[in-house]
Amino acid sequence: MISFSRTLLENGLKVIVHEDDSTPMAVVNILYDVGSSDEHPERTGSAHLLEHLMFGGSANIRAYDREVQKAAGENNAFTSNDITNYYIQLPAANLETGLWLESDRMQDLHFTQKGFDIQKNVVIEEFKQHYLNQPYGDMWMLLRPLAYKIHPYKWPTIGRDLAHIENITLDEIKEFYYEHYCPSNAILCISGNVKADHCFTLAEEWFGPIEKRKKTSRELPQEPRQRRSRKMNVSRDVPSDEIVLAYNMCGRKSPLYYTIDLISDLLAGGKSSRLFRHLVMEKKIFSSINAWITGDRDPGLFIIRGKPANNIGIEHAHEVILGEIGDFTRHPPSGKELLKVKNKLEATRQFAHANILQKAMDLAYHELLGDAGVINDEIGKYREISTTDIRETSGSLFDPGNSSTLYYCSNHKQP
Amino acid sequence: MIRSKAPKTAKEITPGNIEPDVLILKNSVPLYMIVAGSQPIVRMDIIFRAGTWWQHRPLVATSAIAMLTEGTAGSSSKEIAEKLDYNGAYLITSADRDNAFVTVYFLEKYMDIILPLLAEIVKEPAFPREEFLAYRERRKQNFLIEKTRVSNLAREMFALAIYGPEHPYGQTFSCSDFDSLKPEDLSEFYSRYFHSKNCRIIVSGNYNQTMLASRIGELFGGDWGSFGKISDTKKEKKPSPKRQIFVPRSGAVQSAIRIGRETFTRSHPDYPGMLVLNNLLGGHFGSRLMQNIREKKGYTYGIGSALVTLRNSGYLVIVSEVGTSYRKKSLKAIYRELDKLCSKPVSKRELELTRTQMLGELLRDFDGPFARAESIRNLLEHDLDTGFYKKIISTIRSIGPSELLDLSARYLSPGSMYEVVAGSE
Numbered sequence: 088m089i090s091f092s093r094t095l096l097e098n099g100l101k102v103i104v105h106e107d108d109s110t111p112m113a114v115v116n117i118l119y120d121v122g123s124s125d126e127h128p129e130r131t132g133s134a135h136l137l138e139h140l141m142f143g144g145s146a147n148i149r150a151y152d153r154e155v156q157k158a159a160g161e162n163n164a165f166t167s168n169d170i171t172n173y174y175i176q177l178p179a180a181n182l183e184t185g186l187w188l189e190s191d192r193m194q195d196l197h198f199t200q201k202g203f204d205i206q207k208n209v210v211i212e213e214f215k216q217h218y219l220n221q222p223y224g225d226m227w228m229l230l231r232p233l234a235y236k237i238h239p240y241k242w243p244t245i246g247r248d249l250a251h252i253e254n255i256t257l258d259e260i261k262e263f264y265y266e267h268y269c270p271s272n273a274i275l276c277i278s279g280n281v282k283a284d285h286c287f288t289l290a291e292e293w294f295g296p297i298e299k300r301k302k303t304s305r306e307l308p309q310e311p312r313q314r315r316s317r318k319m320n321v322s323r324d325v326p327s328d329e330i331v332l333a334y335n336m337c338g339r340k341s342p343l344y345y346t347i348d349l350i351s352d353l354l355a356g357g358k359s360s361r362l363f364r365h366l367v368m369e370k371k372i373f374s375s376i377n378a379w380i381t382g383d384r385d386p387g388l389f390i391i392r393g394k395p396a397n398n399i400g401i402e403h404a405h406e407v408i409l410g411e412i413g414d415f416t417r418h419p420p421s422g423k424e425l426l427k428v429k430n431k432l433e434a435t436r437q438f439a440h441a442n443i444l445q446k447a448m449d450l451a452y453h454e455l456l457g458d459a460g461v462i463n464d465e466i467g468k469y470r471e472i473s474t475t476d477i478r479e480t481s482g483s484l485f486d487p488g489n490s491s492t493l494y495y496c497s498n499h500k501q502p
Numbered sequence: 503m504i505r506s507k508a509p510k511t512a513k514e515i516t517p518g519n520i521e522p523d524v525l526i527l528k529n530s531v532p533l534y535m536i537v538a539g540s541q542p543i544v545r546m547d548i549i550f551r552a553g554t555w556w557q558h559r560p561l562v563a564t565s566a567i568a569m570l571t572e573g574t575a576g577s578s579s580k581e582i583a584e585k586l587d588y589n590g591a592y593l594i595t596s597a598d599r600d601n602a603f604v605t606v607y608f609l610e611k612y613m614d615i616i617l618p619l620l621a622e623i624v625k626e627p628a629f630p631r632e633e634f635l636a637y638r639e640r641r642k643q644n645f646l647i648e649k650t651r652v653s654n655l656a657r658e659m660f661a662l663a664i665y666g667p668e669h670p671y672g673q674t675f676s677c678s679d680f681d682s683l684k685p686e687d688l689s690e691f692y693s694r695y696f697h698s699k700n701c702r703i704i705v706s707g708n709y710n711q712t713m714l715a716s717r718i719g720e721l722f723g724g725d726w727g728s729f730g731k732i733s734d735t736k737k738e739k740k741p742s743p744k745r746q747i748f749v750p751r752s753g754a755v756q757s758a759i760r761i762g763r764e765t766f767t768r769s770h771p772d773y774p775g776m777l778v779l780n781n782l783l784g785g786h787f788g789s790r791l792m793q794n795i796r797e798k799k800g801y802t803y804g805i806g807s808a809l810v811t812l813r814n815s816g817y818l819v820i821v822s823e824v825g826t827s828y829r830k831k832s833l834k835a836i837y838r839e840l841d842k843l844c845s846k847p848v849s850k851r852e853l854e855l856t857r858t859q860m861l862g863e864l865l866r867d868f869d870g871p872f873a874r875a876e877s878i879r880n881l882l883e884h885d886l887d888t889g890f891y892k893k894i895i896s897t898i899r900s901i902g903p904s905e906l907l908d909l910s911a912r913y914l915s916p917g918s919m920y921e922v923v924a925g926s927e
Contacts, residue, residue, distance in 0.1 A: 109540045111518055112869050147505040156788045156855055158511045159862025178865060180512035187509050194505075208800030212756070216803050216823050220756045222650045292503050324753060326646035358571075359583035368579065371636055374643040397643060427588040434543075434590025434609050441541045441870060 089440060089462055091450055092283045094290075098299040099271025102290045103450050103459055104283040107443050113279035115175045115185035116447035117193070120274075120455060121267035122169040123246075124239040124307055124385075130255050132210065132246025133263050135166040139206040140260065141173065146195035151188060158184035166244050169384045170455065176444055179280035183289055190293035193273065196264055203257045210252055214245050222325045226392075226495060233319050234333045234388055234491040238310040269300035274454050278447040310335070310386060317491040322498045327374070327394050328401045329495040332408065334389040334484055339382060340456055345468045346480045347380055347389060352428035353420050353477070354378045354391070354411075359427070362391075362411060372399050372407050384456070389484060401494050412485045419478035433466050515861040516895070517868035520888050522704070522878055525715055527723035529698045534878055535715065536706040538871040542610040544707035544714070545872050546617075547879055548624060548722075552602040552695035555813070556734070559687065560675035565637070566688040566696075567595045567602040572633040575626040579633050582623065591616050593623075599671055600813040601883050602695075610709045613717060621721040627692060634685040642680040653823060655749045655924035656758035663747055663920045664764045664817060666740025671815060690730075697727020702882050706875035737814075739764075742920070749924035757829045757925025761836055762819030763918050768811040768884045772909060774897035776818070779909050780809040781856050782848060783839065784820055788859060790839050791820065799835065801828035813884060818913065826925055833921070840919070843910040847903035860898045864891070 091105040126133045141164065142151045155162045160177030175185040218224045227243050235241035246252045275294065277286045313335055337343045355362045355378035366373045376393035395404035439445045450459045483489075522534040550567075557563045571593060572579040586593055591608040604624060608616040648654050658674050665672030703722065705714060741764070766772065784791035784807030791805045805822035824832040867877045881890055 107540060109538065110869050111865065148508075152788050153855065154508060156786075156859045156862075157508070159515050159858050159865065161862065161866065176866065178512055178515055178862065181509075183509035184511055187505070191505055205797065205800040209796055209803055212801070212823075212825055213803035215755045215825060220652065220754055220823070222647050324650075326650065327643055357583065357587045359580065359587040364580060364583075367640070368633070368636060371639070374640045394643065396639065423588075427584070430590045431587050432590075434592075434607075437541050437543050437609060438592070438607055441539055441543060441872065 089446055089450065091459060093454070093459060094287050096270065096291060096295055098295065098297055099269070099302070100290070100294050100297070101274045101454055102287060102294075103274065103276040103454060104281065104286045105276070105278040105443075105446055105450060106281060106283060107278060107446070108280050110280055110443055111179055112176055112443060113179040113182045113185070113277065113281050114444045114447045115177075115182065115189055116276045116278070116444070116451055117173045117189050118274045118276070118448075118451040118455060119171045119173075119268060120272045121171055122167050123242065123244040124168050125267065125305065126239065126242075128239070128242070130251060130259060131242040132244075132252040133255055133260060134171055135244050135246070136207065136210050136252060136255060137260055137263055138164050138166045138171050139210055140198065140203065141192055141196065143199070143202040143206065144197045145192040146197055148188060148191050151192065154184065154188055160185065168240050168244055170452070172448060172451070174444060174447065182277070182281060182286070186289050186293040189275070190297060193268060193270065193294065194297045196268070198257060198261055200257055203260065207252060207255070210245070211249055214249055214252065218243075218245060223323075223329055223495060226329070226331060226493070229319060229321060229495070230331055230333055230491065230493050233317055233493060234335070235310055237308045238385060239307055240310075240383060240385065240387070265300070266303045269302055270294060270297050271299065271302045274451045276447040276451040276454070278443040278450070307385060314488050316487050316489075318494070319492070320494045320496065322496045324499075325495070325497050326499055327397060328404075328497050329392065329394050330401055330404055330408070331493040331495065332391040333491045335489050336380060336387055336389045336484060338386045339384045342468075343480055345465070346472050346476050347484060349425070349428055349432070349469065349472055350477060350481055350484065351378045351380050351389060352432065353424060354415065356428055356431060361415065362393075362408075365411060366393070366407060370407070371396055372404055401496060405492065405494075416478065416481045416485055419474045419481070422474060425472070425474055425477065429469055432469055436466060515858065515865055517865050517891075520868050520874065520877070520891060522874070523711070527719055529723055529725050531698055531722060532702050533715065533718060534702070534704040534882075535711055536704070536871050536874045536878065537708065537711055538706070538874065539708045542708055543607065544610050544613065544705060544709050545605065545607050545875055546620065547704040547875060548604045549702045549704070549879060549882055550602045550696055551600065551700050552691070553597050553600040554673070555600050555670045556695055556732070557670070557691060559683075560673060560679045561683050562687050562691045563602060564597045565641070565683065566691045567597045567604070569629050569634060569637060569688055570595055570604065570623050570627045572637060573628045573630040574622045575628055576622060579630070582619065585615065585619055589615050593620070610707070613709075613714060617717050617721055624696070625726045629685045629689045629692070631685055634688070638680055638683060642677065645680070646677070650751075652751050652754050652756065652758035652924040655751055656760045656922050659747055659749050659924065660760035660762065660819065660920065660922045663742040663744075663922060664762070665815070666738070666742070669737050669739050671812060672739075693728045694730030694732055697729050698722070698725050699727075699729060700732070704875050704878055704882070706871035708871065745919070746921045747923075749922065750927050751924055752926055754924070754926045755826060756823045757826055757923050759822045759824060759829075759832065759836070760819055760922040761833075761919050762807075762817055763913070763920060765809065765816045765818050765913060766811075767814065767816050768886060768890070770816075772913075773811070774894045775901055775905055775909050776809055776913060777894060778856060778860065778898060778901050779843070779906050779914070780807055780818060781860055782852065782906070783807045783843060783914070786859055786863070788855065790843075791836065794839060795822070795832060795835050799831070801825065801832045801835070811884065829923065829925065833923075837916045840914045840916045843914050844907075847907050850903070853903060853906075857898050861895070864895065
């Protein structure tokens with residue numbers, strides 16, 4: 088049970104506090120309800136580039152990172168398709184420094200052409216390092232536009248290609264900032280060795296005076312129902328083939344989300360899972376295989392990704408996966424198998440919530456979805472799912488017309 | 503509230519309780535216990551002095567520890583996996599250059615299931631042939647993929663350059679080493695290094711200490727293992743005569759850079775001071791390398807340096823991946839930073855900032871049971887006790903610019919460095 092209190096400032100900022108006195112630290116986490124989905128289709132990568140610029144100083148603070156350092160803290164951020172999340176961990180006694188820093192950059196970020204040009208370069212190098220210069224690094228660049236035709240999930244957070252990042256102008260980024268970085272579009276969550284009343288007072292003091300600003304309403308184009316399976320083949324300089332299957336699934340708030348999450352665990356959560364046991368250990372058709380859900384707010388994807396063993400052709404590997412899925416939909420798990428993945432999930436939550444940063448991020452994310460309190464109800468929701476639910480849901484989830492398949496083939500000569 | 507002025511910060515930053523409780527089991531295995539945190543969860547680490555340093559041929563140490571979960575005298579690989587998953591436990595095995603580790607995370611309420619299973623895995627592994635062959639094949643395929651990354655090519659070549667191919671810290675391996683690896687190699691290695699005279703145990707989390715200690719005593723407190731002969735022969739270093747090495751990787755859009763040199767083990771008197779110096783150079787986001795090469799020049803997504811200590815050596819290494827067109831400029835900028843540290847004393851302001859940053863990091867290293875367990879494990883790997891952290895804290899607080907200048911002259915001169923670059927020509 089994660090206890091918390093919350094309040095709403097007049098300018099629309101939501102504030103949540105979770106007290107945990109088992110640590111000398113505190114976390115200041117700010118979630119902005121903006122991600123790469125909110126970008127112009129010709130300026131993909133903007134949300135993430137702006138995240139970099141958020142560390143370049145604000146109206147009253149020249150060097151953000153140095154001030155965190157002075158307060159013995161550590162900070163970082165990440166951008167996804169849905170959100171941009173910033174956090175600072177610091178000694179609880181220095182909590183106010185965190186609020187000072189975050190409120191100042193919410194109020195007025197300091198943009199310079201020079202800082203902008205440098206961070207653009209840094210992001211371009213990040214793009215190269217993670218997506219171009221790694222084996223299978225461009226997998227998502229290929230899969231997203233295959234699985235999505237309309238929805239902005241069709242491009243990755245880093246940007247669709249290098250040219251998009253290169254073409255973003257400082258004015259466009261400024262506009263993006265003023266559109267999305269306003270109090271009513273943010274959730275502040277403080278956790279750790281703090282007192283809620285004190286946090287609320289400080290939050291009001293630092294964030295209260297920030298102008299309300301107009302929040303842009305979001306109307307993302309929704310993906311129409313996919314009716315025919317899609318397939319793509321690429322050949323790359325990698326030592327072995329890889330196959331990726333993506334099935335369209337529901338969004339994060341749908342009640343089916345929990346069922347589908349459990350299906351991914353049944354198939355590939357851990358070394359006792361079906362796909363790992365059957366395909367890696369017994370039949371030795373794959374050297375690795377995984378399944379997971381993207382967990383996006385709007386309808387996301389159920390992914391199966393595997394590397395066939397060296398002597399196995401990719402078509403055969405594909406057939407074998409489809410065979411396993413067919414088998415799964417026809418023979419749902421036993422009660423014991425289902426109980427196993429539920430137990431594991433509950434334990435995983437316990438491990439994750441041993442950490443005040445994870446707790447702060449999860450609370451803020453659930454508040455974004457509608458109610459931070461759901462964090463304490465989720466295990467119950469998973470526990471209620473029956474083997475019948477699993478069977479019924481997997482039947483429609485694994486409809487072949489609902490799938491996109493990527494053959495990512497090695498261009499190396501077979502020995 | 504005045505926005506232009508930073509709120510006051512606490513001056514005194516000291517980690518709280520860093521001492522674990524130490525119990526000695528009947529077989530003299532030390533058991534370190536840390537009780538902290540809020541969730542009813544437990545992490546248990548068993549540390550064996552069984553890293554790659556001790557192996558007689560490549561791949562043996564990492565494979566031996568990985569195979570512990572693949573079958574025992576009484577349970578199959580599948581049964582072990584089922585039991586762990588059913589009870590929500592995570593078991594991770596790993597080996598680095600000096601040590602091998604079994605780490606398990608579980609809910610306290612399942613300790614009577616997980617602890618006996620852990621004892622079985624650790625004390626009675628069977629190294630079954632079929633599972634071994636599957637493991638070897640998977641690992642080989644993964645190895646081929648890893649070999650395509652410039653960062654791995656550079657890292658491997660750097661170790662080879664400073665230690666030479668005969669030395670365990672410099673040793674590399676190839677595909678044929680997989681093909682000739684046999685399960686007997688693993689069981690032989692196991693019998694020498696996995697027993698009650700060569701291990702330490704750490705338990706951390708929020709649990710009933712008396713109960714857990716007694717269960718661990720019952721399961722791990724007797725003599726177990728076959729006490730095979732440990733052979734720690736002298737190993738010869740043969741550093742590369744070439745100081746600059748290029749590893750070609752066609753088509754790479756970035757080059758991986760490793761610049762560094764051999765230093766010393768953790769018990770060396772210069773270690774605490776060098777830790778501070780390394781922090782200034784490239785130990786964190788505000789460090790000189792990161793601020794200059796990423797934040798001022800934009801040549802890279804990340805650059806940093808690390809002072810790595812092993813049981814029998816240590817090295818300082820600068821690590822980055824930069825766009826191919828920035829390769830020359832980045833190298834030049836890195837050497838300039840080294841030069842600057844050697845020629846100009848660090849300012850009081852920068853030094854104060856580094857002190858605070860490092861103390862903050864130490865606070866995080868001891869925040870929560872699992873972080874504390876890792877910090878203690880880190881000490882045990884080097885046969886040190888918590889007094890070592892006290893020494894580091896006192897050096898962080900007291901070291902001055904002239905001592906740092908002196909350390910720079912001894913350890914950071916550009917001429918003493920090895921430079922490895924992996925990328926396209």
